[in-house]
Amino acid sequence: MVRIPACHAGGRGFESRPLRHLFIVTSQNPFLVFILRELTDFVCLTACYPALIALLWPQNYKLSEFMSVLLSCDSVSKSFIDGKNEVQVLRDITFSVNASEQIAILGSSGSGKSTLLHILGALDTPSSGTVEVDGQSLFALNSNQQARFRNQTMGFVYQFHHLLPEFNAVENVAMPLLIAGENPDKARLIANEMLAKVSLQHRIEHKPSALSGGERQRVAIARALVNKPKLVLADEPTGNLDKSTGEAIADLLAELRESLQMAFIVVTHDLQLAAQFDRVLTLSSGQLEERTK
Ligand SMILES: Nc1ncnc2c1ncn2[C@@H]1O[C@H](COP(=O)(O)OP(=O)(O)OP(=O)(O)O)[C@@H](O)[C@H]1O
Ligand SMILES: [Mg+2]
Numbered sequence: 001m002v003r004i005p006a007c008h009a010g011g012r013g014f015e016s017r018p019l020r021h022l023f024i025v026t027s028q029n030p031f032l033v034f035i036l037r038e039l040t041d042f043v044c045l046t047a048c049y050p051a052l053i054a055l056l057w058p059q060n061y062k063l064s065e066f067m068s069v070l071l072s073c074d075s076v077s078k079s080f081i082d083g084k085n086e087v088q089v090l091r092d093i094t095f096s097v098n099a100s101e102q103i104a105i106l107g108s109s110g111s112g113k114s115t116l117l118h119i120l121g122a123l124d125t126p127s128s129g130t131v132e133v134d135g136q137s138l139f140a141l142n143s144n145q146q147a148r149f150r151n152q153t154m155g156f157v158y159q160f161h162h163l164l165p166e167f168n169a170v171e172n173v174a175m176p177l178l179i180a181g182e183n184p185d186k187a188r189l190i191a192n193e194m195l196a197k198v199s200l201q202h203r204i205e206h207k208p209s210a211l212s213g214g215e216r217q218r219v220a221i222a223r224a225l226v227n228k229p230k231l232v233l234a235d236e237p238t239g240n241l242d243k244s245t246g247e248a249i250a251d252l253l254a255e256l257r258e259s260l261q262m263a264f265i266v267v268t269h270d271l272q273l274a275a276q277f278d279r280v281l282t283l284s285s286g287q288l289e290e291r292t293k
Contacts, residue, residue, distance in 0.1 A: 068098065070133065071097040071131070072131070072133075073093055073096065073130075074094055074132070075094055076119060077091055077286075078090040078116075078119060078126050089112040089115050089286060090286050093116065097231070097265060098263070099263055100261045102264045103263075103266070103277055104277040105117075105268070105280075105281050106271070109269070111286075113235070113267040113283055114159060114267065116267075121233045122138040122141070122150060126139070133154065134230055136149060152227065152229075153229055154230070154232070155225050157217075157233070157235065159235040161216045161217055161219070164208075165209060168206055169204050169207075169211065170192055173191035173222045191204075192204060198218040198221055198222045199252075203215060203219075213241050214248060217237060217241060221237065221252065228260070231264075233265050234267065237253065237268075238250055239268070239269065250273045
């Protein structure tokens, strides 16, 4: 029996929901077949051998697409109560992201992009639905466990940089390492290297107030990446920058995505930035749709 880690099967002829595991079984034993069908989400069964598997394999399915699902968002809805009114921002959102996959989410202002990203990063809770990252159901954790999990697995670049004003660039970048228990000297060394990667080696002692908007966003990106997270969530990383600084940050992100094997979900208004990604999804009327490039 070959056990293949989870894959996103939406729109590819299997089912329109993320699958936890896809099992391919080569067995003539009806009892085994029955047990597996009862125990798993979905079982692809064949009584014959590899040639038949190859025949049944959907033609446009590359083996690489069976890489493990890193993030799986299942039926997530979110409403806010505004006085007596309930505002439904997200409606039944289901999608998944593979390890090292790079996704852009487009949507107009107020469409719920930040709300969705905050839920994916366990910075907010959904009204219903579940989010699993790296096999861990985020909302099964208490807030301390969520913070630890975020620190180890995710990097977040906020819409507004959210750097700590009283700390300089290198201290801000070293912070996630210190929280993870790294030795302070080593943390500083790694933070310095990360700042060099975003071309800020000459600004390490500067506090955020002494940095330009683009430089602050570079520090924020360095801080998000310093722990080598499996998943980076970025909320309009170029949104508050002028055109040329925004383009420089977009280039930097493209470079980092190329060199570091991490999954990225980037929320943006910027069609040019979105066009650089593997997949582009659009958030509209609370729902997420795949956009054909
Ligand atoms: N805490 C809250 N209480 C009530 N309504 C909220 C809250 N947070 C967000 N909203 C509403 O949810 C909707 C989506 O907000 P969100 O910040 O997710 O949009 P966005 O797509 O990120 O917008 P932008 O592109 O302007 O950043 C908005 O109408 C907003 O007013
Ligand atoms: Mg937003």
